Amino acid sequence: MNKSPSKKPIKINELDSITIRFAGDSGDGIQLVGHQFANATAIAGNELSTLPDYPSEVRAPAGSIGGVSGFQLSFGDESVLTPGTKPNVLIAMNPAALVVNIKNIDKGSIIIANSDAFTPAALEKAGYTSNPLEDGTLSNYRVLAIPVNTLTESTLKDSGLTKAQILKCKNFYVLGIMYWMYDLPIEPTINWIKTKFKKTPELAKANHQVLAAGYAYSEATEMFDARFQIKKSPVVPGKYRNLTGNEAAAYALITAAKLLKRKLFYGSYPITPATEILQTLAKHKANDVVIYQAEDEIAAICSSIGAAFAGCLASTGTSGPGLSLKVEATGLGVISELPLVIVNVQRGGPSTGLPTKTEQSDLLQAVYGRHGESPLVVLAATSPADCFTATLEGARIAVKYMTPVIVLTNAYLSNGSEPFRIPKLRELPKFEIPPLPEPERFKPYGRDPETLARPWAYAGLKGYEHRIGGLEKTDGSGTVSHDPENHEIMSKLRAEKVARVAAEIPPTKVYGAAEGELLVIGWGSTFGAITQAVNEARKTGLQVSSAHVRYMNPLPPDLGTVMRRFRKILVPEENFGQFRMMLRAAYALEPIGLNKMQGQALNADEVLAKIKEILRGN
């Protein structure tokens, strides 16, 4: 990138990492600029983590507090594991965005405000009696009040566009400013604009001009006394792209089907925050992906079970309430012993609850929430990119053991994004399926002696015609059986088969000393916050270790041994202690809980405070 000479030398500050929050009306294009900014940081070689945070209403009234959309990201060196607790920079596109976010930023932080949006009417809507940009209430912050509307309009005064069209470009002005401040490449966004507005070249030109004008404005004005360079992360060479957790899960399903050399079938019903999996897969119909937008959650899973019977790698995705609707059919998956991947993107519940917010409160539903003795495998993803690894592993286990597998992610992971290194084929796990005997020796419920999986003879395969269903089966032949002893045998076999998945689980990694005073044990999306908190605690001399669990059912075989080496166990989770309850039941231990139920992810500060409280008694 060309760096034009500045009017005066500008101080360059180097930082390990920084947290930025874009906020504005849900119609201001906040998510769009957030994603563009995130991509730019990734391309610049930073580690990053993002957190989109938007209202559940499609379009809340303009300027209202309920309509504030946010996009937070943290970027920097390898220490970046979460989207950050408190933003160092807040971009407030209107007064409502300021009022909603000011309570969460420390004094001394930077606030970039679109001063044109601070009109008397907008101030009143946000509950301000006077303009905070002028009345001195923000004197403890570094406020940059920029008339973004006016600057955008003057940039495009000769464009021939209407005022409404012009003002729609204003988010790119801000993006240009941010690119300059953080020394980030502007070209990827220019290329994106060209593709996005291919059919409306006048809008492509306008957005491009505004972006460049924002960049030039920052360079030219003396408003900014500093420019920041954020440390980069030492990354593994390779091809990267920025993926959200939902996209990562979708690509994992496609990858799994490729490794299995079968079609992928994804039956799904739209539900926040899981819908993007369906939408991502819908773009890949030509890649042997069969997507089926079903009439409801039940049809979504039932069609997938039908697809598994027809030999596809079958999958479905949903969120809490949808998982509840799928419960009966999941039982059918268990008794018919068909492979099925269920991605459950947890959100705030019960019922409609907080549909766009995050939680970890479906763990018990996933592990235990079915009629009858109905064991299945449950995995949890730890980060947006890890949704790929966890879902791929879920699919591998589903076909190897002929079982439904639930992969738990949540709104924090599904909407958040981070760079994903595109794997080479040879780096990916091998997919094995139970051997299919010759037709003469085929028994629908014959079992692989090692995994106890039954053979996957699918409809259409010559010589293997057979019947299955929801009624109890005779072991081996698979004919319907009401025999009391057979039912117990079959129930034990299904449980034992799932228990044997433990053989797939690698040894539990303990970060820090393998024994001591305190082990922080987490699962799923709290990985970043816990790791960051434990790192901080160790820097201050505290003796604390951490471990993170991916395999929720069955649990890692060594987990009990690992935990017993510590005097105290802390389990932070975004629920009222579901994993803690499982650990107590499995190991008769008494872990301490750190529980948060606010629709917001646990952050490193909260975990750190709890560690200090336990170890220092304060």
Add this chain to the structure above:
Amino acid sequence: MENIKLTAKDFASTLPVKWCPGCGDFAILNQLQKAMAGMGLPHEKYVVVSGIGCSSRFPYYVNTYGFHSIHGRACAVASGVKLSNPELAVWVVTGDGDGLSIGGNHMLHAIRRNIGLKIVLFNNRIYAMTKGQASPTTLLGAKTKSTPMGTIDFPFNPARFAVGLDCTFVARGIDTDMAGNAAILERAAKHKGTAFVEVLQKCVPFTDKEFDTLKDPEKKEDLVIRVEHGKPLVFGKNKNKGITFVNFRAEIIEFKPGSVPAEVAVYDETSAEMAYLVSGFQAPEFPIPVGVFRAGEKPSYEELYYDQVAAIGDTKDNELETLLSGPDAWEIK
């Protein structure tokens, strides 16, 4: 392609068939096995999917691929099978409770999509397997175990339900009418898109008298009308009654046998409007209609789906890396 000749025997299962003596299911099973044999596909290309209920035991008695799924969900499971592999002939066997009550949503959406399922709905107007509760087709006022004072729900007319949804093939048969049913199922087997066949059937333990009059050799010709494409709507033991339409209302006229008046309507199975009027005939005002009510052409769901795939251009053989890269990947060296 090899010329495949299968017979009903090739679909007969070795399992003991467990229905009550006298149940119409036995007859339908035979007819269905024959219809399948006539489809000319290799044996392994057939799949029978069912939900829960007496009729839903069907898959166990047909020696092909079969899935006895859960209550009401047969159409959903079957849609997954069909879309995964359109080469398969997918039959759904369901009942009035399974298909129209707990599974009503899946039924109507299968029909809406025109997905290539052959749906056979056995209508005995009762929940038989749970031993005698009112179903969505139980007639108004009927006393059942769950309605000791008589039902107060207005019943569904299954064939008309399907016609109303613009199902591309709708027919109704009577279980004991072997020849009539065989002809219907044979046509359903060949239909592209969703085929919906209602079969009237009594339940020996619970609705033993249901439809009896339609089977009475003395009365049936006056109580049943067989609709046939291109033929006048004539019925009666002496073929002396016909249907006319005046201002979209049906009327019965009588005439001298052998001389059908011009105003007697000629049945047109391609007409949704006529199918709607005729499938709505109820006793005692009108004879109960049987036969193929509606047969139309519309692309099937699976056809449209795979046409889209073909239009994009199949890229399934692309390298995984290309597939995962997308438009905005970057390289770090």
